[in-house]
Amino acid sequence: MKKLFLLLLMPCVSWAQQEIPLNDLRAFDQPSTNWTIEQAVKANYTDTSFQVSLGKGVLLNTLRNGKYKRSDDLKFKLNHGDIRLILDFMLPKGANSGIYLQGRYEVQLLDSYGKKQRMKFGDCGGIYERWNDARGKGNEGYEGYAPRQNACKAPGLWQTIEIDFQAPRFDANGKKIKNAIFKKVILNGILVQENMEVSGMTRGSLFDKEAALGPITIQGDHGPIAFKNLRYETYERPTVSLGDLNYTYYEGVFTNLQANNAPPLLKGKTTEITGKTIKVQKDFLLVYEGELNVPESDTYEFISHWTGKGRLEVDGQVLNQGDYWYSDRVSHSKVLSAGKHQLKLSFSKDFSWGNRALGLFVKRIGSHLVALHARTSLPDPEAVGLIEVKAEAEPVYQRSFAFHQGVKKTHVIHVGDPSGVHYSYDLNQGAILQVWRGKFLNATQMWENRGEPQTSEPLGLNQVLDGKFPLVTSGQAQPDSVNNGQWMYKGYRIQHGRPVFLYQWNNVMLEDNLVPNSTGTGWTRTISWKPAQGTKPTFDLVLGTSASVVKVQPGLISLNENQYFIQWNGGPETVQNLANGKQQVRIPVEGNSISYQVIW
Template identity: 45%
Template sequence: MLKRIFLTPLLLFVLAGVALAQNQSFNLTPVPLNDLSAFKAPSKNWQVVGAVSGSFDSPALKSEKGTGVLLNAFDEKERFKEGTNLFTQLEHGDIFLSLDFMLPKGSNSGIYLQGRYEVQLFDSWAVKIPHVTDCGSLYERWDESRPEGKKGFEGHPARTNAALAPGLWQHLEIEFNRPRFDENKKKIAPARFVKVVLNGVVIHENVIVNGPTRAAGLQDEADKGPLMIQGDHGPVAFRNIQYALLNDFNVKLADLQYEYYEGFFEKFDQIKPELLVRKGPVETIDAKLADNSSKMALVFTGFLDLKEKTEYQFVVKKVGRAKLNLDGQDIAEQNEWFDDAAASRTLEPGRHKIVLTYAKPYQWGPSGIGLFLGKLNSRPQALHAPTSLPAIPPTPLINVSAGLEPEIIRSFMFYKGKKKTHVISVGDAAGTNFSYDLNQAGLLQCWKGDFLNVTEMWYERGEPQVASPMGAPVTMNGKCALAIVNDIKAALPDTLNDRTDLVFKGYRLDEKRNPRFQYQYGGIAFEDSFQPEDQGKSLARTLSVSAFPQGKVLLVRIAEGNQITLVSGDVYVIDSKYYVKVPAAGKIKPSIRDNGGKKELVMEWSAPMPTTFKYTLLW
């Protein structure tokens, strides 16, 4: 089912990114987890351990001795018990926070920014529509004086459920703005979650929080406060806790002058004094100082008064050509129409001279010039007028949803930084989706929730013509699941020649309209198919061969990763990112072996075993 929002002209689409500042970079500081000294008076339920592990069907986490992991070794005696929450020694205002967490089945916890505003952590595996109690949601505020059913208010559910199965490590990033107060301590701006990203999916943007959420450790509002981790609701573990305290950064160009030239300036050295139309002082960089939107050039000269020695990032955005000169040296130049010019320099405190030259020798398109200045752990500042860059048009989202039967889309797709050209993606009404490389018979990624973002394919000219998952993708190895080798110890090939070794023969649809991919490989024919199970919690993969190869060994490459661990009798966890359930076939069981520095979970497949083999992926 195709969904789309209105389209705008191609020019506006190209300009959509012009008015945006450069992506933010942060210098992260880790919270040390060699002991509990980073926390205030920790209760006995909190421990530092070396590793934790869990399973999708277990309400407990197992731990190993060591350091590097923070564990809430919760038991029922601590449920709703005061004093079990954990507070950091760190007190923060504006902050960027990054961490990994693990929850067992049915568990519940939360991260409170400034000890007041909660991002919920909860076992929300396979929840279709998130509520304020689900993982990643901003928990509601609470007022006992309100009527029943209305005591909770102002909660914000996650946009989509990006949570993984219990017992897997999950990644959370939060960018947060503290509330602002005037000199009389009157609040003039509320706290705001600038962005929350769960497992790579943006689930909140620019959400205002007007007061502390329920069960907050602190009930007032202030410039600073500690991080608080909820400890009285269930077991939880954390690792790689890192943060950046975001500094206020206000800088302006002083003694700014401009010069306006008219002419056809394909090169900067064509800007000559005799073509000067006017010059003078100006408040800010502004493309609208030009009378003409083409055949023009503007040169801005001003000074930056910097207060500290640090690395500064300069980003020039424009429609046309631009170059930036700092203290007499050209540091950034870009002649492509819409590409940014960017540079970083470590500068001493004091005054620094800036010269920004902008030229537009084209009639097509509006003029636009902007200069952003940023530094680590601060937000980039615009040194130009808001109207100096073209307005950002509404960007359409074109997505495909699965209806009563599976949706099948062919596309290009980025996978591990490379563009795959023969990809098919399948979405199911259960919300269990996957992408598959037809050239290699390889599973690329799986995800839950909404299906496929096809904006880059179908909006205007469609650049770069790729589709992408709407949910949190779990990356698979992308390699053929079958390998025909000389002996059981032979190395498995990373790739197969898609014209001689492995030949794609198309696909057919089964009775539920799921595709069965058909191949010819090493003298045998095989089919590869996928079917959601357990109400979308898992994805079963079924391989069928026409016959077993003569004089050769057929191996199934079930999974690949840096670490593969047997969780229970037939369940393995791969890099703590997903589970594989592999039922034994008689006396033959999977084995874990090394291959080129990685681990492989493989299994010999031969007579008298059936010619159909099935295993299940859970995440």
């Protein structure tokens, strides 16, 4: 049962960033005329260039003066060491670019969409190779790290990359003592690199030697690319430290963390907070009191972890308090002026299971997270190996619980295809919940032990859809749920190894058949029906509901801010403005079937 809470309360790591405004090009160092600020770009996934709308907010690279040149690389004015960078980018078909950290270490951006072969260092999300002519002809390239999987979206869609980079370290004489490390590269939500060390610079480096600082540089010499939402955090600011730390340790029952004049068993001075001071499994009280040295006035976030009951006070104000499991991340922020502040941390446990874990971190924007506890005071999470369902030789389907937009769905089937595209489907709604590409299914939660939440999750590049049955009687609003007695699930049959779902809806027998599209880059969904005798049903097909709808070309729209495409053959769509401010795209359908593709 404990494990249940442990897994439900995974810490969600948020981070504060600064944003580089894209109202103009002032943030960049002598950009070539290929770089412009625009309002929006769009493209079909087959286009090699963008359609551009004038305005602000998007940074665009376009060929303007004949051939692309090295001087078309875009150098930021931001000179950085350690950095966490997150940005959105859009590639037209076949595009090639890259992000150079410190102008020296490249993470590759490439249109790797649809690539079926093994990923290489030169694919999107790869850490590009090092180069040394001295290694001899044909042998110059070395290192370079392929992404764990292909997490690249279709051309013409906005993609997100997050890079957590640790700059190399140098001694007083300028000699490098530690290599640069890509701590994380997350492409479209998929962790593709973690803690990869690079021994030197990429061949295309702006500089001839490594240094503590350097500017972000975007490769602009290979073709068009667009960026928006450029956010980053660097870590040069000082942060808090502990001083004059004292502890008192009591044994007994202490409700509400009050010692109530009980004599302490132990007390004294120390330098680090640690649960190791505790001698018993339960019924103790450990209190730390000390000085918090605040270097500069700012907002400081206090993140605490404990198993049992705890309370964190700063200057007498209670920040974090309550009963938690050590994997819970309890956070509270407080504005502190420069100077000394009083910190008090109290910890007790009145049950004997669980470990005597105690941890306290402080985060200031612009400074690394610091631990005020001893490393051994906060234990590692449980080591549970992945249980992966693979779809390699033939299509695979697996039912489970699954979360969709925060709600646990209970009658879900996940379908995996050897072509590398997969989807989750709600059998209670006749609706696609999500589509993804790459590895198939993570069933660890369901098949390891037996606690909550019993769900399984996509292992690849995932696009969440609305989870609603797409057919609506013409002119009627789309209901949130079809479980109103007019709709009945009839199971599925297996055709070419894949399920075809069967329903009865308003006396019509429906079949819902998803097959990978011809290029294996998305799903083609065909809904067909046999009308009851003498009737000629008229339906609308809801293609999607979204804050904004981008019409790319006839029969092709992109939804959710260019997150995915819907493509169909046939009549023009209508866009309805819903009461909730969203737009709903429909096409009228007649006859016996309708098809459309989801591409992402």
